[in-house]
Amino acid sequence: SEPSVSAKAAAVVNADDGAVLYAKNERQHLAIASTTKIMTALLTLEAARDENRAVTISAEMIRVEGSSMGLRAGDRLTLRDLAAGMLSVSGNDAANAAALAVAGTQQAFADKMNAKAAALGLKDTHFVTPSGLDDGAHYSCAYDMAQLACAAMKNADFAEIAGKKALRVRFLSPAVTRTFPNHNKLLSQYAGCNGVKTGFTDKAGRCLVSSAERNGVRVIAVTLNDPDDWRDHKALLDYGFSKLTGRAFDDSSFRLSLPVAGGAAQSVAVRGSDGGSRVLRTEEAQGLVRTVELPQFVYAPVEEGQALGCVRYTAGGVTVAQTELTAAGNVPRFVQKNWLQKLWEGIRRLFSRR
CATH class of the missing domain: 2.60.410.10 (D-Ala-D-Ala carboxypeptidase, C-terminal domain)
Known part of the structure; x- marks a missing residue:
């Protein structure tokens, strides 16, 4: 039977093709808090794939409230490591810094976010900030967030970062390495969990996007505004796995x-x-x-x-x-020999015995 969840909206999909396995108010426009950083990190890692350049942190980049990876003006680190800061401790400073480094301004980066959303077919999504801080025009829905997670987890760099329980970030300046724990407790609590992102603001409530893989089957679950999200995700992922089976055709x-x-x-x-x-x-x-x-x-x-x-x-x-x-082999066409060919072969056999 379908699970009963406390979320305002929820969705479970097959991560391979995005097919919906469970839905509750899945198209309702809601605040999504830091699950926004799935898109921010994806765009950052796509930019890093072309050039994983070093970013020098400016005062403007870290002028943002909320969760942080502790960046300070003058720090230098790569785009990939900024993505790690977003997906582990949900650094708003990392998201803001990456947005400015990739696009120049927050507005230009928001345009990139919305263009990517359109390319992925996300019809009920609009981004304003790279971090997901509350804004009336910044919203998505459970269905769209599930589809976004499907796309993000197909990016090898994103999947590698999102699936780690702790992430080591090597700063270029100062030359230190810091370890950041991943806020996604399901990585430790649910067998097969391999991502993806937590979120919370007063307006959005608790938001969670999770991914898990078992026996070749990959499932993604989303809850928005869910006071009991850890428990609900275990039930939703279990339900998703019950609806899918991996089958070999050998x-x-x-x-x-x-x-x-x-x-x-x-x-x-x-x-x-x-x-x-x-x-x-x-x-x-x-x-x-x-x-x-x-x-x-x-x-x-x-x-x-x-x-x-x-x-x-x-x-x-x-x-x-x-x-x-x-x-499995060759079979040539059968050729009927005429009397002259047969006579000649007979003569050859006769003389070959001598």
Whole structure:
């Protein structure tokens, strides 16, 4: 049965394709607090991928209230390390510094945030600040935040940072290394949790976006304005995993002989293939029908690797996967010899015995 959660809005999705598994007021516009930094960190890391440049912290960059990674004017650190400060201790100073370093002004960075949101199809989202501090025009919804998290967790740098229980940041100036704990307690409390971000303001309440992976299945959960978010996320992630199943489609051990018409051999060996794995809805996985599709025979010539058919997997009449069946060898066309060829071969055999 569906979990009962105390959140004002919630969503659970398949992280592979964003398909909704659970929803509660998922399109309602709400404040999202520091879960905003999912977008800020993603854009920062995309900029760092082009050039992970060092940023010299200015007084303007750290002129922001709220949670902080303790930056001071004159500090130097890389864009990637600023992202680490956002995703661990939710540094508003790190978010502000990255925004100014990447775009020049907060407004220009907000424009980048909204352009990225549009590119991801987030129709109920509007960003104003890089940190998520309360602003009437700064909002999103549980559905959009789940889709944003799907995109962010597909960024290898983002996923690596968001999944660490503690993050070491190496400052270039002063030359020190500091360790920051990750505020996401689910990384320690929920098996398979690998991200993503906490948030809180008086207006937004407690906000949480979480990600977990088990047996190749990846689930993302979002709660907005939820006084009991840790408990609720455990229930939501459990529910998500109950709705999905990882299924391998490996037919590489498949062997069969297929008759060959007009060939030098009467048949050709058929070889199966590995179609990889897919995440299916649990009811789909339980109702899979496997069908081998091959013709009754094939005409020569047959070349090794030639496609001959497939193994099709359907659920409710809809194809969910298929693997290719190919020829395991060559079968040339049979050529009927005329009487002159036969006579000549007979003479050659006669003289070869002498």
